Amino acid sequence: MSSENGAAVRAEHVAKHYQMGETLVRAVDDVSIVVQPGEFVALLGSSGSGKSTMMNLIAGLDRPSAGAIYAHGKNLAEMDSAELAKHRSQTIGMVFQAFNLLPRMTLAENVELPLRLAEVEREERGPRVSEAIERVHLSGRANHRPPELSGGEQQRVALARALVNKPAILLADEPTGNLDSKTGDEIMTLITEINRSGVTVLMVTHDQARAEKYARRMIFMRDGKVVSDGDRP
Amino acid sequence: MKVRDLTELAARNLREAVLRNSLTTLGIGVGVASLVAILSLGVGLQQLANKRLTNSGLFNAVIVMSRQNFRGGFGRARGTEQADSTPPRPLDEDARKELAQIPGVVEVYPEVRFPTGIKFNDNTYPTVVAGVPQSSKGSGAYDGIQGSFFSGPDAQEAILQVELAKQLSNNPGSLIGQSVTLNYAERQALPSSSDGGISGGFSVVPHEEKLKIVGIISTEPTTGAGGFGQVRLIIPLDVAEKLQAAQANDLRSVLGSSGARPNFASLTVKVDDPSQVEAVEDNIKARGFGAFSLLDASKNLTLIFSVFDTLFGSFGGLALVVASLGIVNTLVMAILERRREIGILKALGASDGDVKKLFFTEAGCMGLLGGVIGVLLGWGIGRGINFGANVYLHRQNLPSIELTAVPIWMVIFAIAISIGVSLAAGLYPASRAAKLNPVEALRYE
Numbered sequence: 001m002s003s004e005n006g007a008a009v010r011a012e013h014v015a016k017h018y019q020m021g022e023t024l025v026r027a028v029d030d031v032s033i034v035v036q037p038g039e040f041v042a043l044l045g046s047s048g049s050g051k052s053t054m055m056n057l058i059a060g061l062d063r064p065s066a067g068a069i070y071a072h073g074k075n076l077a078e079m080d081s082a083e084l085a086k087h088r089s090q091t092i093g094m095v096f097q098a099f100n101l102l103p104r105m106t107l108a109e110n111v112e113l114p115l116r117l118a119e120v121e122r123e124e125r126g127p128r129v130s131e132a133i134e135r136v137h138l139s140g141r142a143n144h145r146p147p148e149l150s151g152g153e154q155q156r157v158a159l160a161r162a163l164v165n166k167p168a169i170l171l172a173d174e175p176t177g178n179l180d181s182k183t184g185d186e187i188m189t190l191i192t193e194i195n196r197s198g199v200t201v202l203m204v205t206h207d208q209a210r211a212e213k214y215a216r217r218m219i220f221m222r223d224g225k226v227v228s229d230g231d232r233p
Numbered sequence: 234m235k236v237r238d239l240t241e242l243a244a245r246n247l248r249e250a251v252l253r254n255s256l257t258t259l260g261i262g263v264g265v266a267s268l269v270a271i272l273s274l275g276v277g278l279q280q281l282a283n284k285r286l287t288n289s290g291l292f293n294a295v296i297v298m299s300r301q302n303f304r305g306g307f308g309r310a311r312g313t314e315q316a317d318s319t320p321p322r323p324l325d326e327d328a329r330k331e332l333a334q335i336p337g338v339v340e341v342y343p344e345v346r347f348p349t350g351i352k353f354n355d356n357t358y359p360t361v362v363a364g365v366p367q368s369s370k371g372s373g374a375y376d377g378i379q380g381s382f383f384s385g386p387d388a389q390e391a392i393l394q395v396e397l398a399k400q401l402s403n404n405p406g407s408l409i410g411q412s413v414t415l416n417y418a419e420r421q422a423l424p425s426s427s428d429g430g431i432s433g434g435f436s437v438v439p440h441e442e443k444l445k446i447v448g449i450i451s452t453e454p455t456t457g458a459g460g461f462g463q464v465r466l467i468i469p470l471d472v473a474e475k476l477q478a479a480q481a482n483d484l485r486s487v488l489g490s491s492g493a494r495p496n497f498a499s500l501t502v503k504v505d506d507p508s509q510v511e512a513v514e515d516n517i518k519a520r521g522f523g524a525f526s527l528l529d530a531s532k533n534l535t536l537i538f539s540v541f542d543t544l545f546g547s548f549g550g551l552a553l554v555v556a557s558l559g560i561v562n563t564l565v566m567a568i569l570e571r572r573r574e575i576g577i578l579k580a581l582g583a584s585d586g587d588v589k590k591l592f593f594t595e596a597g598c599m600g601l602l603g604g605v606i607g608v609l610l611g612w613g614i615g616r617g618i619n620f621g622a623n624v625y626l627h628r629q630n631l632p633s634i635e636l637t638a639v640p641i642w643m644v645i646f647a648i649a650i651s652i653g654v655s656l657a658a659g660l661y662p663a664s665r666a667a668k669l670n671p672v673e674a675l676r677y678e
Contacts, residue, residue, distance in 0.1 A: 061580060061671045082584045089582025100577045100675065104249055116238040117582040161581070 007070065008169055008200040009035040009058055014067035016053050016224075027053040028064070029224035035202055037072075037168070040195040042215035043204045050224035051204045055171050058202065059092050060084040072168060089118045093162030093199075097174035099154040101146040101161070108133065108142040111161045118165055132160040136190060152183030159190055163199070170194060172203040176210060188214045234587045243594035250567065257556075257563040258603045264556035265607020265651045268549030269643060270614040275545055277615070277637035279538040286534070292507045292527060295514045297332065297500040299324040300523045322521035324497045332502055335516050337509040342366045342470055343497035347478040351466065352414040352441075353401050360397055362415065363464040364473025368503070376632045380409040380448030387471045391415075391444040397465035398449045408446045415442040415466075420479040437479050444468060451631075553650065556603070557658035560596055564662030567595070568669070575666055576674025585667040592663035593656060600655025604648035611647070612639045 016028040028050045035041050043051045056062040057069055060076050069076045071091055079087060088094070101110050111132050115125045133142055136156035146154050155175060162170060172191060176184030192214050195201045205211050211218055220228035234242075247254045286292055300321035322328060333341045345364040350357040367386040369375075375382050375392075383390045391413060398405035401413075419440035450467075480498060502524075504513050510526045517524040568575070575588055583591075615637030623633045 056672050059580070061675075082586065085579070085582055085584035085587070088580060094580050096580075096675070100573070100580070102574060102577065104245070113578075114581045116242070117234055117578070117587060119235055119238075165582070 006037065006073070007034045008037045008039065008072060009033070009202065010070040011054070011058070012068045012070075014054070014057060014064045014069055016050075016057060016062065017065045026224045028057065030067070031221070031224070031226050032067075033219060033226060033229065035200060037200050038195070038198055039217060040192070040201045040215045041203070041217045041219060042211035043202060043219050043221065044206065044208055044211055045221035046206060048223075049221040051221050052173055053224075054221070055173055055202065055204045058169075059094055059171050060087045089114060090165060091168050093165065093167035093170045095155065095158045095162050095170070095172045095175050097177035099146070099151075099158045099178070101154055101157055103146045106143050106145055107138060107149070107157050107160075110146070110157055111164050114161060114165045120165075128164055132164040133157075135163065135194075136160045150183070151179050152186055155179060155183075155187050156190065159187070159194070163194060167199065169200045169202065172201065174205055175203065176205070176207065184210065234583070234590065239587075239590055239594045240598070242591055243598050246567070246571070246591075246595055247598055250563075250570075253563055253566070254599065257559045258599045258606065260556040260559040261553070261599060261603025261651055261655060262606030262610055264549070264553035264654075265604050265647050266610035266614060267552040268546060268650070269608055269611025269639065269647050270618070270637075271545040271549045272542060272643055272647075273611060273615040273637040273639045274618060275538060275542040276640065276643065277619075277635060279535070279542075280638050281634055281636065282534060282538075286527075293504045293510060295502040295504065295510060295517060295524050295526045297324065297328075297502055297517055298498070298523045299496065300521065324500060324522065328522065329497070329500055331520065332500060332517060332522075335502075335513055337505050337513050338502055339505050340366065340368055340503040342501055342503075343474070344499045344501065345470060345473040345478070345480070346464060346498075347417060347480050349466070349478075350416040351397070351401075352416055353411075357416065358397065358400055360465040361463060362417070362466045362468060362473065362478075364470035365467050366470045374452060375448070375450060377452075377630070378448045378450050379406060380446075382448060383469045384447070386469050387475075388447075388469055389442075389444050389472060390447040390469065392448040392450055392467040393446060394463075394465040394467075395449055395451045405449055409448065410446065412443050412445050413466075415444060415468075415476075416440075417442070417476065418479040420477050435479075440476070442476060444472075550650075553654050557654045560599055560655050560658035561662060563599075564592055564596060564659055565665070568592075568662055568666045572669065572674050572677040575669050576671045576677065579669075579671035580675060588669070589663045589667035592666045593659050596655045596659025596663070597652055600652040601648065603655065604651030607651060608639070608644050608647050615639060 011031055011033045014028055014031045015026065018025040018027060031050070031054060043054060045051045053062070057064050057076075058071065060071075060079070064077065071087060074087070076084065076087065102113070105113070108129050111129045112125055115128060120128070130139070130142075133139055136159050138153060138156055138160065141149065141153065146157065149157065155178075159175075170191070175191065176187055179187060188210060191201060191203065201215075203211070203215060208218075218228070218230065219226055283292075329341050329343065332338060346361055348359065349362045350359050367383065370382045378392070380392075382392070393401070393405075393408065395405060398408055402408050417440055418437045420435045421438055422435050502513060502517065504510050507528070510528055514524050514526050578588060578591075619636050622636045626633060
């Protein structure tokens with residue numbers, strides 16, 4: 001249990017149920033997983049398997065109907081909404097399939113946004129934004145806006161934004177879902193580099209081949225339950 | 234999030250939907266402008282009335298009468314009971330000198346007004362003459378004078394009230410520089426009786442005095458407590474006193490105890506500052522005279538204007554309330570449009586409070602901007618009203634006036650109200666945005 005106590009993420013009998021009319025939808029049903037610091041875990045499953053819901057619960061964007069989720073020892077269920085916001089700001093970095101950049105802001109402004117929310121001093125922001133942009137190899141395009149960038153570049157901006165607050169955990173929801181194969185591989189290479197720098201990565205994907213190539217552990221979900229959890233062969 | 238970041242993000246968001254936000258801000262501006270225009274008119278009118286009344290000498294003057302004359306006539310004046318313990322005093326030259334010594338008193342002059350017949354071009358016109366001190370030149374009552382004020386305190390000159398001037402000539406302006414003859418009853422003291430009985434009698438003999446017309450005024454200026462008839466001819470007070478004209482209270486003087494020395498009907502005591510009027514009034518009463526001032530009238534005037542300001546201000550406020558609905562609408566629309574953005578902000582670490590503050594700041598920015606625009610617009614409307622009024626007054630040969638006023642407190646008040654109303658209007662949208670479920674918001678296309 002000692003290793004579990006120091007886990008980056010520990011989910012214990014987590015459930016998330018929705019009431020849709022007469023029907024109770026069990027999006028996540030009694031899921032228990034442990035992710036150790038520095039791990040690169042792929043959460044796989046078909047559409048509707050509950051993997052994205054699980055990721056939202058770990059991010060603190062949603063609250064479980066039952067069970068408990070710990071992030072670096074802190075129980076998310078005991079946090080109020082402000083504490084959950086702080087958790088998302090300081091512990092978690094998120095990237096999405098749709099990139100979710102603010103189109104009217106420049107690349108640099110998008111990356112600076114989490115620093116504004118975390119109330120980081122202004123003089124500290126510039127170097128951190130530059131460092132994050134450099135890390136995703138987009139230094140020359142800091143003043144461009146998202147519509148002027150390719151899909152791959154936008155996802156790299158999203159990665160820079162997710163990393164600028166130096167999170168311990170990176171949650172990636174289908175990060176290559178909107179990208180072609182080559183660009184997808186470039187993004188995965190970047191995520192692998194980020195993981196090697198010590199950041200725990202939990203990636204939601206339905207692309208098993210890519211998961212096998214980059215992740216070190218794969219968890220399969222079906223109908224809201226974990227059906228398989230193991231290291232890559 | 235820090236205030237500066239909130240403001241920057243709010244300003245950025247407002248710029249994104251520039252047309253809609255500008256129209257909403259303009260709506261607030263129009264609401265504030267109507268409020269400012271109405272209030273500025275109210276304040277301007279109040280200032281104008283106060284200025285006129287202050288210049289007229291009513292607010293820095295105490296009217297003093299003999300206590301015998303005072304009872305009944307002005308018995309309702311403030312605090313008359315207080316001084317009743319002291320014996321009544323005659324209002325004579327000694328009293329005039331005594332009152333002039335009271336601290337804060339700058340001038341004491343008697344009311345001199347008497348009936349007369351004016352001879353001009355072989356016709357006689359009955360009217361009432363009043364003497365006015367040289368200091369009344371600056372009272373504002375002579376601002377629209379045709380011609381000029383008296384050249385000196387003892388100049389043999391006269392100013393006509395326009396109605397009398399019209400009686401004298403079809404072309405009143407041509408009267409300036411001409412002479413009129415005053416036909417009046419001169420009061421001549423009789424020698425004391427040898428048996429030591431009744432003394433101080435006087436005889437009345439007709440007398441004439443020639444005066445040069447130097448000006449014509451359209452209004453009747455204040456010439457003391459008032460007594461009888463409408464004053465239509467004004468002469469310098471020193472000249473009026475020297476004429477020794479018989480006045481209404483002379484008979485009372487004879488029957489009273491003042492002997493041969495004439496009593497004044499009333500004395501006007503001019504005080505340095507209106508704030509000293511009450512103290513001077515009390516001082517005079519304590520000396521055995523009847524006294525009253527128009528301070529209470531001033532207070533009532535302020536009250537009346539406050540009621541009007543509140544009433545008219547409510548109409549302006551109503552426009553502001555309607556404009557605030559525009560803010561609610563704009564921000565609710567913004568929530569729908571920026572649903573996904575709110576989700577992204579929350580995913581990146583924004584708390585419910587941050588989102589609420591962001592929408593609140595946007596509402597506040599619109600309020601601030603709308604307030605500034607509204608004040609400028611309201612000031613402009615006020616200037617327009619001023620301009621229109623002065624064009625009309627100019628055509629009527631009347632002096633210019635400042636009908637509206639926008640004091641600094643009104644600017645601050647209007648902007649504060651604008652921000653306050655805008656923030657109140659932003660309450661619901663801000664709270665709705667803050668409560669948005671981030672997972673659902675992120676799914677929103």
